[in-house]
Amino acid sequence: MSNIPKIVILGAGYGGILTALRLQKELNYNEADVTLVNKHDYHYITTHLHMPAAGTDKAENARVSISKLIDEFKIDFVKSTVVQIRTQDKKVILEDGTLSYDYLVIGVGGEPETFGIPGMNEYAMNIRSINSVRLIREHIEYQFARYKREPHRTDYLTFVVGGAGFTGIEFVGELADRVPELCKQFDVDRQLVKIINVEAAPTALPGFDPELVEYAMQVLTKKGVTFRIGTAIKECTPDGVIVGDGEEIRSATVIWAAGVRGNRLVDEAGFETMRGRVKVDETLRAPGHDNIYVIGDNSLMFNPEGRPYPPTAQIAMQQGVTCAHNLVASIRNQPLRKFEFKNKGTVASLGKGEAIGLAFGKTYRGRTAAWLKKLIDLRYLFIIGGIPLVLRKGKFF
Amino acid sequence: MSNIPKIVILGAGYGGILTALRLQKELNYNEADVTLVNKHDYHYITTHLHMPAAGTDKAENARVSISKLIDEFKIDFVKSTVVQIRTQDKKVILEDGTLSYDYLVIGVGGEPETFGIPGMNEYAMNIRSINSVRLIREHIEYQFARYKREPHRTDYLTFVVGGAGFTGIEFVGELADRVPELCKQFDVDRQLVKIINVEAAPTALPGFDPELVEYAMQVLTKKGVTFRIGTAIKECTPDGVIVGDGEEIRSATVIWAAGVRGNRLVDEAGFETMRGRVKVDETLRAPGHDNIYVIGDNSLMFNPEGRPYPPTAQIAMQQGVTCAHNLVASIRNQPLRKFEFKNKGTVASLGKGEAIGLAFGKTYRGRTAAWLKKLIDLRYLFIIGGIPLVLRKGKFF
Numbered sequence: 001m002s003n004i005p006k007i008v009i010l011g012a013g014y015g016g017i018l019t020a021l022r023l024q025k026e027l028n029y030n031e032a033d034v035t036l037v038n039k040h041d042y043h044y045i046t047t048h049l050h051m052p053a054a055g056t057d058k059a060e061n062a063r064v065s066i067s068k069l070i071d072e073f074k075i076d077f078v079k080s081t082v083v084q085i086r087t088q089d090k091k092v093i094l095e096d097g098t099l100s101y102d103y104l105v106i107g108v109g110g111e112p113e114t115f116g117i118p119g120m121n122e123y124a125m126n127i128r129s130i131n132s133v134r135l136i137r138e139h140i141e142y143q144f145a146r147y148k149r150e151p152h153r154t155d156y157l158t159f160v161v162g163g164a165g166f167t168g169i170e171f172v173g174e175l176a177d178r179v180p181e182l183c184k185q186f187d188v189d190r191q192l193v194k195i196i197n198v199e200a201a202p203t204a205l206p207g208f209d210p211e212l213v214e215y216a217m218q219v220l221t222k223k224g225v226t227f228r229i230g231t232a233i234k235e236c237t238p239d240g241v242i243v244g245d246g247e248e249i250r251s252a253t254v255i256w257a258a259g260v261r262g263n264r265l266v267d268e269a270g271f272e273t274m275r276g277r278v279k280v281d282e283t284l285r286a287p288g289h290d291n292i293y294v295i296g297d298n299s300l301m302f303n304p305e306g307r308p309y310p311p312t313a314q315i316a317m318q319q320g321v322t323c324a325h326n327l328v329a330s331i332r333n334q335p336l337r338k339f340e341f342k343n344k345g346t347v348a349s350l351g352k353g354e355a356i357g358l359a360f361g362k363t364y365r366g367r368t369a370a371w372l373k374k375l376i377d378l379r380y381l382f383i384i385g386g387i388p389l390v391l392r393k394g395k396f397f
Numbered sequence: 398m399s400n401i402p403k404i405v406i407l408g409a410g411y412g413g414i415l416t417a418l419r420l421q422k423e424l425n426y427n428e429a430d431v432t433l434v435n436k437h438d439y440h441y442i443t444t445h446l447h448m449p450a451a452g453t454d455k456a457e458n459a460r461v462s463i464s465k466l467i468d469e470f471k472i473d474f475v476k477s478t479v480v481q482i483r484t485q486d487k488k489v490i491l492e493d494g495t496l497s498y499d500y501l502v503i504g505v506g507g508e509p510e511t512f513g514i515p516g517m518n519e520y521a522m523n524i525r526s527i528n529s530v531r532l533i534r535e536h537i538e539y540q541f542a543r544y545k546r547e548p549h550r551t552d553y554l555t556f557v558v559g560g561a562g563f564t565g566i567e568f569v570g571e572l573a574d575r576v577p578e579l580c581k582q583f584d585v586d587r588q589l590v591k592i593i594n595v596e597a598a599p600t601a602l603p604g605f606d607p608e609l610v611e612y613a614m615q616v617l618t619k620k621g622v623t624f625r626i627g628t629a630i631k632e633c634t635p636d637g638v639i640v641g642d643g644e645e646i647r648s649a650t651v652i653w654a655a656g657v658r659g660n661r662l663v664d665e666a667g668f669e670t671m672r673g674r675v676k677v678d679e680t681l682r683a684p685g686h687d688n689i690y691v692i693g694d695n696s697l698m699f700n701p702e703g704r705p706y707p708p709t710a711q712i713a714m715q716q717g718v719t720c721a722h723n724l725v726a727s728i729r730n731q732p733l734r735k736f737e738f739k740n741k742g743t744v745a746s747l748g749k750g751e752a753i754g755l756a757f758g759k760t761y762r763g764r765t766a767a768w769l770k771k772l773i774d775l776r777y778l779f780i781i782g783g784i785p786l787v788l789r790k791g792k793f794f
Contacts, residue, residue: 040584059582131545134583138535138542145535150527184457186531187437 004250005032005331009090010082012038012066013046015107015296016311017384018320019327023178024074024261026092026328033347035076035099037092041066043384044130045393047313050167050349052173053133053255055140055182061393063130069384082108082162085269098327101178103327106266110297110311111276119236124256125290127352128168136255142253144186155250157193164199165206166348169216171257172197173351174221195225196251198243199258200232204212204230205348205356207310212356215365219350260311262298277311282338283339284323293326295319303341315341317383347373402728405489405498407461407479409435410443411710412504412693414718414781423711423725432473432496434489438463440526441527442780442790444710445661446772447564447746450652451571452537452579458790459730460527466781468495477494477583482666484686500688500724503663504717505616507694507708508673510656516633517559521653530551537572541583552647554590559630560594560655562603563745566613569594570748573620585699592622593648595640597629602745602753604707609753612762616747632657659695671697672707678731680718681720690723692716696721700738713740714780744770 006025009016020036025033042063051057066077080094085106088364092099112128114120125136140159147156159175161168172195182192197204197220204227205213217227228243235242239249261274271278271286277300278286284299296316301309309315322339329336345359347369355369364372381390405421406413417584422601424431439460448454450661461475482503489496509525537556544553548626556572558565569592580587601624602610614624625640634638635664637648657675667673668683674697675683681696683689693713698706699777706712719736726733742756744766752766761769778787 131542135539135542135546138539142532142535144534144538145528148534 004030005102006100007032007034007103007327008099009034009036009105009107010085010092010184011107011109011296012036012040012043013107013296014316016045016105017066017069018077019105019107019254019293019295019324020070020315021384022321022324023327024071024094026324027074027331032103032327032331033076034077036066036093037080037082037099037233038066039079039081040130041077041079042130043069045377046128047380047381049127049129049133050170050174052130053127053136053171055137056174056178056352059130059134059137062097062133064338064385064389064393068389076157081176082265083115083293085265087269087271087292089289091204101291102156103330104293105220105323105327106278106286106292106294106298107297108263108265108295110260110262111264112256113275113314115259117233117236120233120256121256123236123238124162124254126256127171128289139253139292140178140238141182144182144188146252147188148186151251155240156190156252157188158249158251158253159193159195160251160374161195161197161252162236162241162254162256163200164197164204164227164229167256168197168199168255168257169205169220170349172220173223173354174350174351176220176225177351179224190224193224194251196228197225198228198231198233198237198241198249200230202230203230208346208348208356209358212358212363216348216350216356223351260297262300266294266298284319284335284339285326291330293323295323301339301341309341311353312346313380314344314346317380318342345372345376347376401427402499403497404429404431404502404724405496405501406431406433406502407482407489408504408506408693409433409437409440410504410693411713412717412720413502414463414466414720415470415714415750416502416504416690416692417467418781419718419721421468423701423721424471424728429500429724429728430473431471432475432498433463433467434491434496435463435478436473436478437527438474439527440466442553442774442777443525444777446524446526446530447567447571450524450533450568451575452534453505453575453749454573456534458528459530461531461782461786461790479662482662482742483695484588484666484668484689487688498688500727501690502720502724503675503683503689503691503695504693504713505660505695507657507659507663508661509653510658510672512654514630514633517630520633520635521559521651523653524568528537536650538574538579539586541579543649544585545583551589553649554585554591554639555637555650556592556644556648556649557646557648557652558592558594559596559633559638559653561598561601561624561626562655565594565596565652565654566602566617567746568652568779569617569622569658570620570746570751573622574615574748576621576652587621590621591648593625593646594622595625595628595630595638595646601626601628604666605745605753606760609755609762611744613747613753616751638692645781657694659697660732663691663695668788679735680723681716681736682723686729688711690720691776692720698736707740709743710777711743712739714777715739742769742773744773746770757769 017380044063048062052059084093143156278294279300297311326336347357349355357364357369441460445459449456481490509523540553673693676697694708696698723733752767753762
């Protein structure tokens with residue numbers, strides 16, 4: 001059996017799961033041993049996490065058991081955490097074991113980038129995983145309950161969201177939808193609740209058409225979100241945040257949604273990295289390592305204009321497809337394919353029934369954009385799990 | 398209008414609401430002005446609070462809007478907090494106003510008795526109100542979410558309940574039912590969760606037949622509750638509790654359910670009190686005050702054997718009925734009636750489908766007792782709000 005090449009995929013995020021699914025489909029019997037390693041026994045739909053974080057949907061709807069996605073007769077699954085990647089030994093050290101590989105796919109995902117802002121790692125929460133969004137949801141509900149026992153603590157009802165990019169905007173949209181429910185449930189005056197979105201850049205949602213950004217901010221402001229655009233968070237403290245010239249916003253809840261970097265695992269593995277991301281070649285391989293593919297938030301690629309692609313689900317999925325193709329090609333000694341990103345469009349949700357989007361060369365807003373968003377979510381469920389998964393998880397309609 | 402006597406009822410708990418309902422029924426038009434004062438605009442069903450505290454029922458099902466109970470054409474309602482009772486001036490000072498009275502009914506309810514245990518007021522929570530049980534529920538759920546982010550903190554999954562009396566036992570029963578759900582929701586191993594019921598007295602549920610107590614402890618132990626009977630809590634700290642000879646139980650959640658005292662308002666009003674309870678005469682009046690009735694947890698009465706009646710819903714309700722009768726009799730210059738407690742029985746819930754009870758001179762256990770408990774709950778809803786309230790709130794079946 002030792003002459004069968006061993007493929008190890010680290011991470012079952014968008015990139016890793018697509019790689020695994022495509023390998024499962026394209027590889028012939030006994031052509032390769034494929035092992036998928038993931039920290040949890042489920043895959044999660046990161047683009048949906050803003051909903052369970054705000055409590056407008058169950059966390060359950062944002063995750064899928066890996067055993068429902070992959071065929072465990074074809075692919076081995078190991079639930080473990082990667083501790084170290086040893087490229088010289090062709091080994092991966094896990095928390096509770098070791099795996100050897102011939103080909104490695106690194107897709108362990110990013111980590112929050114706090115840009116060295118003091119206190120951000122200690123006191124802010126992130127929308128990054130099932131566990132982290134369950135924490136946010138429970139934390140928010142807890143603040144309403146605490147406020148009723150200490151009514152002078154209006155900081156319990158102030159929610160600061162750092163970052164008005166995709167995640168920050170989608171989250172404040174959901175939270176603004178959830179607040180009236182929470183106010184009703186806990187007998188809290190809606191006027192006392194503040195949702196403050198702080199963004200250091202001169203605009204929210206960079207990359208979107210300014211008219212759409214304007215529309216998004218109007219929709220969210222009407223729902224009760226206060227924007228502090230062009231305002232940097234200088235420090236996060238146990239009492240809130242310090243912004244701009246030293247102004248304090250007192251808040252018991254700070255969500256940091258302003259940045260993603262790569263992963264210390266790839267820094268530590270000795271690859272040449274920029275902020276934890278490996279600048280891969282056109283075939284998605286790490287420079288100098290013909291047998292190592294890096295995808296998703298761990299990889300860094302540049303668009304034809306020379307700007308780095310943002311770390312999105314869409315690009316990770318497309319990379320997974322190319323990565324699987326190239327792995328199969330390598331094994332069969334066939335030529336590799338260059339990765340080319342095809343932008344299928346982008347839609348940002350603004351809460352129930354509201355969104356903005358760019359797709360098929362057009363801009364969308366309002367209810368149509370919200371439908372488009374749902375269709376994209378459904379399409380993803382279909383890609384990874386077919387109709388049965390759409391029926392099981394596609395309940396957010 | 399000034400010759401119409403003014404009756405002010407402080408508190409819309411079991412005693413106050415029954416007094417108000419009976420006055421509403423028995424008084425003729427313009428025979429008296431009745432004002433009911435309560436901190437919240439709802440009455441809550443204290444005997445049901447262990448369920449929303451554990452999260453096995455909604456807090457909404459444990460409260461009823463006062464406007465749905467009283468006829469506001471007949472009784473004025475003031476939502477405010479009583480600050481001081483001035484018997485010499487026949488005035489009640491509210492947080493935001495003042496009320497004069499000719500007759501006063503004091504039923505503001507009890508406060509937790511912590512017996513001077515250090516840290517108990519600061520770090521423990523109580524099952525005492527809608528706000529307090531919402532806090533407990535959210536606090537518990539939050540600990541599961543926090544644990545997933547800090548898996549070394551098993552103290553997040555340890556729940557200490559001080560007191561194995563009625564409230565403590567009913568609460569651990571519900572919590573034991575909720576834990577498997579929470580474990581599923583947060584992916585937590587059930588074995589890691591500890592529910593520890595600490596009781597200083599030599600037995601749980603004093604006053605119950607020892608065989609029933611034995612049965613209750615068996616049922617709850619099987620559900621995963623650990624009992625530490627005959628063990629005193631010496632101190633409550635931010636890290637848990639110190640019990641017995643200095644043993645520390647590390648826990649992020651301490652619920653104190655071991656004692657109720659009267660209210661500092663009656664201490665401060667100059668009545669002769671024992672632990673905030675006024676030793677009332679046989680007609681429920683405060684000694685030396687012919688126009689002041691004290692009922693529920695604020696009153697102290699002795700049974701024919703000379704032992705004080707425990708502060709229960711049942712006695713408060715019966716006192717409310719007698720109190721209303723005596724108020725009407727006073728106004729009409731008719732003789733007052735002596736209060737006599739009629740014990741209708743007692744049932745303690747042990748979670749879903751399990752209970753123990755004493756009623757009609759018999760003991761009950763298991764499913765029959767659980768049904769009896771539900772019937773008692775329903776009967777209460779019927780008494781205060783008739784069939785419409787039973788239909789609206791009686792959903793815990």
